[in-house]
Amino acid sequence: MNLRDKFFQKKPSAYRIHHEDDLAIETLSERISLLLPTRRTDSIVIVCIGTDRSTGDALGPLVGSKLQQLQPKATVYGTLESPVHAVNLNEVMASIEQTHTRPFIIGIDACLGRLHSVGIITAGEGPVKPGAGVKKELPEVGDIHLTGIVNVSGFMEYFVLQNTRLNLVMKMADVMAISLHQSIEAYGTDMSLEKNNALNWGDDLLQLP
Template sequence: MNVRHNLFDKKDGTTRIPHNEANASMKLAKEISYLLPTSVSSRPIVFVCIGTDRSTGDSLGPLVGTLLEEKRQSSFFVYGTLENPVHAVNLAEKLDEIKKRHFNPFVIGIDACLGRLKSVGVIQVGEGAVKPGAGVNKELPEVGHMHITGIVNVSGFMEFFVLQNTRLHLVMNMAKTIANGIYKASLEYEPSPILSAFKWESDKEQDIQSSNM
């Protein structure tokens, strides 16, 4: 059973957690766990970490993806790392790939965004898709059934230039908090036996095919 904890600052249905707040990653983990499908669901959980390492402000997503990959958690699937980023050029292609590889996935979009000065450093998590490219006037597909965004700098003027000149120190610290929160949530999340069995059978078939080659 999911129980709502009124521990966090909420605005318009979105939880806002300062990345450097005490126990920020634990608070993020609780909110993620609340919004995920229940453990009896067979839906695979897929994180799409959007961004590119060619811009410091826009590197939040792939940094989170890389940190999650290093943690080797097994409950969730992760797309978008520093080595293999998911960005404006290949986003639509990656979303199609995810639909083909995973049956009825529950997708969580992770992206950097711009906001008001007093909100810089805040992590936002809530239901609904993330809209990548909106801050720099790009038309890209919406991503996710829920979203995690990090406000990395100030909006309102020359957004592309602002992203390019965002401090990597801030972005890295925000990425660590998000990755730690997701990892803690993964330790509590148990995929259904149906999904586990399907994955085992799929792996078994791949092993048989490899041995026959």
């Protein structure tokens, strides 16, 4: 499907899939592709929120580091080396606003949920709301979001995040990073094809008698 077809297609609602699903990467990548802008944006910016000081909250920085290794056609903020968290989030968002012209922002974060939802990755329109699970007031981030439910909510959230299994967080980060990379790569290819088709269409017009 090219971008012209997607322009007339209704945007999908929030999509949920378990990270251990056999088709998790393939279908999540497709869903992210549908959420990307149909008109050319100057830059795609991915903001991975969290800290490596808490196992559960390290999902964002892990996704950021794994994405950087894949060298996506996007700018990544928030890695294990340089995390984006509650202390510096406002500063980072201000820097993005100054550095990028009309960026399309993808917000990445860990979250807590019901027991049966642990391990599920969600992709949808609208921003992530960092800090909501631990009762913090932080700016919302993203035109679209990608979140991973890493543990159970409802009681001693800080303790729960700190005692989340690293194995789960690593596996979820792998799925999220690869899915993002594949969708952004496909998006760049679609944009190139759209540009070439537009140029060819213009050439045809010039050749009309």
